[in-house]
Amino acid sequence: MKSIEVRLPQDFDKSFIVFKEEGLYFPCPWHYHPEYELVLVLKSTGRRMVGDHIGYFQQGDLVCMGPYLPHVWVNDSAYMNGQAEGPAEAIVIHFQEHFLGEDFLNIPEMEPLKNFLKLTKRGLALSGNTKEQVRALMTGMVHMNGIQRLSSLLSIFDILSKTREYELLASPGYLDQVDPQGSDRLSKIKEYIFKNFDQEITLPEVAALANMAVTTFCNFFKEQYRITFVEYLNTVRIGHACKLLSETDMNIVEVAFGCGFNNLANFNRQFKKHKKMTPSEFRKVVNMQDVA
Structure with a gap:
């Protein structure tokens, strides 16, 4: 759509x-x-x-x-x-x-x-x-x-x-954009996430990007965003999945792997956790809007 x-x-x-x-x-x-x-x-x-x-x-x-x-x-x-x-x-x-x-x-x-x-x-x-x-x-x-x-x-x-x-309302990943302003650690981390969320991202590599130890980075990130780094990364991935479900004909498996999930069951579980519906149900609701 x-x-x-x-x-x-x-x-x-x-x-x-x-x-x-x-x-x-x-x-x-x-x-x-x-x-x-x-x-x-x-x-x-x-x-x-x-x-x-x-x-x-x-x-x-x-x-x-x-x-x-x-x-x-x-x-x-x-x-x-x-x-x-x-x-x-x-x-x-x-x-x-x-x-x-x-x-x-x-x-x-x-x-x-x-x-x-x-x-x-x-x-x-x-x-x-x-x-x-x-x-x-x-x-x-x-x-x-x-x-x-x-x-x-x-x-x-x-x-x-x-x-x-x-x-x-909308998840950060749906926006598919990076704030170009600011050179602080959060801006650098966000830019890295938005450019690489479709690949495996580990805590040590992101912590190193912020010049922090892993534990220090986890505490810093949760203090800033009120959620853990992994939870934030999943919201970005699920947001992008929603774009793919609404704007392309990719099947559910292609969408899952295209957003950085290497396990379909985990993708379905995370999607339902964030959107209170399955990927198929989300696509059905969006397609109804095309008819409305």
Whole structure:
């Protein structure tokens, strides 16, 4: 399933986009775009796909996504068949990185927001008090213009820059990209993983890359990522497997070995652990989206 690029029309007198989506169902296909996006579901239920994440949405669902991250919201059959009690409704905000100028994110006050935006390349489902505060602001923005509208967006930025109430959605391996900036040990390790995850990677060789003893490296890595190195490597491999399952006709065995697993049973076990479904079930869900 190939994603397509979708661009929303923007009013000449506005620096970012806010609109209310309303209809029998959400019509957008599996797509991506260069803007950051906030999606607040007002009414409707269904399945959402963000990168290789497959989950379910309902009223109040709030997700923030970074540029070029493929995604789609697929309504339940009652909406698709016109049998729901009311329309599907959502509020969507699109903004580009430099919509307030090239240097906006480089001023000191924006550092916490920059850190949050780095996370959005995997997509985040927001929860708790964060979700309630942002929802109140987004619902009011639909009828605003000018400085008031911009002020509400800046208030949302302030909330997001401080929050810990979120779940990361897509796995790091699905993104298939390496952050070229930074020369610290983590950047070097991540680059090595993303270039070599389809081969055998041992702890001693990665620890040596970081100029650490194996035990020191394991402790350092878990402190940084909150999971072990092996667990992180498996999330990268499973993320790439999801790309292959959704975008190619490779069989399950080819996918497993193409992602660095040398044992099919272990691949199936790890895939179900991370995605709560088997590789075959994942491909079936993705293929359903082609028909939708």
